[in-house]
Amino acid sequence: MRRRIARAAWLLLALQIGAFLLLRSQEQRSLASNVIQVLCCFTAAAFSFSAAWRSRDLARTFWGLFFLAFLAYGTSDIVWTYYENWLHATVPSSPISQFLYLCYDAPIVMALFLREGEDPSGLDWQRSLDFVQMLLVAFLLYYDFLFLRAVEAGPHSLDVMEQVTTNAVNFILAGAFLARSYWGRGSLVRSLSRRMAVYFVVYAFAASVGDYALTFIKTNSGSWTSLAWTVPFLVATMLAAGYEEPEEHPEEVAPVDWNERRFLWKSIGLAIVPLSxxxxxxxxxxxxxxxxxxxxxxxxxxxxxxxxxxxxxxQRSVLALRASEERYRLLFQQLVQAEKMQAIGRLAGGVAHDFNNVLTIIMGYAQQLIDFPDAKPDVVQNNAGQIITASNRAAALTRQLLAFGRKQVLQPSIVNLNAIIVDVDKMLRRLISENVEIVTRPAPKLGAIKADPGQIEQVLLNLVINARDAMPTGGTLTLETANVELDQAYADEHAGVRPGPHVMLAVSDTGVGMGAETQAHIFEPFFTTKETGKGSGLGLATVYGVVQQSGGHISVYSEPGRGSTFKVYLPRAGDVIEPQAVSPVQQPAMRGKETILVAEDDEQVRDLAVAILKACGYMVLELEHANDAERVCEHHGGEIDLLLTDVVMREVSGPELARRVQKVLPEIRVLFMSGYTDSAIVHQGVLDPGIAFLPKPFTPATLAGRVRQVLDKEVRVSS
Structure with missing residues (x-):
């Protein structure tokens, strides 16, 4: 429909031609021609407004600017008609008279600078303001160096100067739109520029012909050359009527990278233009x-x-960046939480599976002992042995879980990694098959570390077993130590790492290797790539927990088919220490006659401890409720040599109980026992000085030996 109306607009051209042919009076032809030109301008403005109305974003801005341009041109034509046909006077030649024509050019130049970018409208207000500044400079240059000189030279020179200037602007705009139609950034910009390039080519040539006729041939508005200001606007009408908003989304335009030099020149220009x-x-x-x-x-x-x-x-960018960082933080927390829940689910499943197996063994053999009290001694001994073996499996599992959770109790000392490797060398070689070659590369003058020797041995053992399993057909296993310096750059790339001197332990194999997906989960508990029954999935999780609790860091590099390298970094504790020969420890006597106060809120554990201690010859006082400690001590009447207490109890903590008892019996010794310790006697996994500790589960021999050590060495709790 709109295209039919646009085609009907050509009737205005026919009316203008008819006026030239039928009207005899020059004044009538001039008036008819000027009125038709005004109608053509407003028709082009109307169809540009329609194109803007049915478009969106950048295209709407583009057609809206051309609507304003054609509206301004039509208004300037009304002023021209008023002077020429109503007042019968020449249009004033002054810079103010050019204002309306500048109102026509300004929106067009703004449309020329539209681009697809951050603003959906495509209009960059900063660039538009810069354009106004440049327009002011151009206008003042025109006024100072062209207009004033032309006024001094005479009216004809002024007319020639104005026509040359306006035609030069028209051809420049035509060339600019042609260039953007081929090299504009974005398909939509090129499409719109192509349409306006057609209009400006027609307008530039037509206007140059009409201006030449007015200036040099002295024609008037009622002559045939007036068609030069009618045809271009009808062409613009057809172009606006034929525009259709593209259905597909315009292609993404890559943002221009920030350039320091470009920014500097732009800032300098921003300051120079107002001065100009x-x-x-x-x-x-x-x-x-x-x-x-x-x-x-x-x-x-x-x-x-x-x-x-x-x-x-x-400011908006800063706020957007903050909002983006907050969204990223929340999404990252959600991702971490999801991964934690996945790991916890795997952990719960693994723990339940392993403990159910252990409980099945214990419950089964214990029930047989109850059901068959007259069984042969060898059967009873076998059943009891199976129960002990299963209990040891459960104890090992809890130790691994505590190591992974960094909740085990460490007893660190200054050690040398080379010495530890030497100590466990024979054990490692028994674990490794003959088709695997062990290569040891100890660093000379290796720095010392402060760590629990037993736990470091466990780390080494687990890494070696993992390397062995990765080489089922044989290969080379390399143990290497070195003094390294972790710089700030490395610490920034690895969370939790502190820069400074470290001692490195590297365990490398030439096995099957791992992909990125496997490496992302290898330190999770119960994650394993081994066949069912060939791996618990706790080995590397235990390594990770021990290393982290020791203040260190572990990294892995691996490629499928090319082997793996695990590197353990532990903070250097001081200068080189030479390995020392370990003197055999003399086992303490297991029995005694001292008096021991036992505080444990688990009745079965308390009964077991009391029975073991009584069997060793000790006099034992039971404390069922911790709040009765002072009363029991006062009513006993004699000396109490040792307090054996659990760390975590329902009524009162073990350290608090020890403080209460020591108020009554200042010389009493204290031995803490627990399967899990909180921050009461442990900080960062390390026992406080002067604390004696017995981890659960324990055997009768372990309990008796530790009690004897505490009684003989007078280990006391800190008050």
Whole structure:
């Protein structure tokens, strides 16, 4: 429908031609021609408005600017008609008379600078303000160096100068739109520029012909050359009517990277342009103060608005960045939480599976002992042995879980990694098959570390077993130590790492290797790539927990088919220490006659401890409720040599109980026992000085030996 109406607009051209042929009076032809030109301008404006109305974003802005341009041109034609046909006077030749024509050019140039970017409208207000500044400079240059000289030379020179200037602008705009139609950034920009390039090519050639006729042949508005200002607007009408909003989304335009040099030159130009306007306005002020003051005021307003928009965008970018970082943080927390839940699910499943197997063994053999009290001694001994073996499996499992959770109790000392490797060398070689070669590369003058020797041996053992299992057909296993310095850059790339001197233990194999997906989960509990029954999935999780609790860091590098390398970094504790021969420890006597106070809120554990101690000859006092400690001590009447207490109890903690008892019996010794310790006597997994500790589960021999050590060495709790 709109295209039919647009085609009907060509009837205005037919009316203009008919007026030239039928009207005899020059004044009538001039009036008819001017009115038809005004109608053509407003028709082009109407169809541009329609194109803007049915478009969106950048295209709407583009057609909206052309609507304003055609509206301004039509208004300037009304002014021209008023002077020429109503007042019968020449249109005033002054810079003010050119204002409406500048109102036509300004929106077009703004449309030329539209681009697909952050603003959906495509209109960059900072660039638009910069354009207004440049337009002021161009206007003042025109006024100072062309208009004033042309006024001094005479009216004809002024007309020639104006026509040359306007035609030059028209051809420049035509060339600019042609260039953007081929090299514009974005398919939508190229499509729109292609349409306006057609209009401006027609307009530039037609206007140059019409201006030449007016200036040099002295034709008037009622002549045939007036068609030069009618045809281009009808062409614009057809172009606007034929525009259709593309259904597909325009292609993404990559943002321009920030460039320091470009930013510097832009900032310098932003400051130079207002100074140029001020300098040119001083020259123009000698002839027209309104132009001078107005130009300076507009320039300063544009400069201030530019800075305001810049600060607003900067603040908005900062807020957007903060919001983006907050969204990223929340998403990362959700991801971590999801991974934690997945790991916890795997942990719960693994623990349940292994403990159910252990409980099945214990319950089964214990029930047989109850059901068959007259069984042969060898059967009873076998059943009891199976129960002990299963209990040891459960104890080992809990130790691994505590190691993974970094909740085990460490007793660190200054050790040398080379010495530990030497100590466990024979054990390692028994674990490794003959088709695996062990290569040891100890670093000379290796620094010392502060760690629990037993736990470091466990780390080494687990890494070696993992390397062995990765080489089912044989290969080379390399143990290497070195003094290393972890710098700040490495610490920034690895969370939890502190820069400084470290001692490295590297365990490398030439086995099957791992992919990135496997490496992301290898330290999770019960994650294993081995066949069912060939791996618990706790070995590397235990290594990770021990290393982390010791203040260290572990990393892995692996490629499928090319083997793996695990590197353990532990903080260096001091200078080199030489391995020392270990003197055999003399086992303490297991029995005694001292008095021991036992505090344990688990009745079965308490009964077991009391029975073991009584069997060793000790006199034992039971403390069922911790709050009765002072009363029991006072009523006993004799000396109590040792308090054996659990760390975590329902009524009161073990350390608090020890403090209460020591108020009554200052010389009493204290031995803590627990299957899990909180921060009461342990900090960062390390026992506080002067604390004696017995981990659960324990055997009768372990309990008796530890009690004897505490009684003989007088280990006391800190008050």
């Amino acid at each position: 306007v001020w300098a040119l306005a001083l020259r123009a002020g000698n002839h027209d103060r309104i132009i001078a003051y107005g130009s300076v005021i507009v320039s300063l307003a544009c400069y201030g608005a530019h800075l305001t928009i810049s600060q607003h965008r900067k």
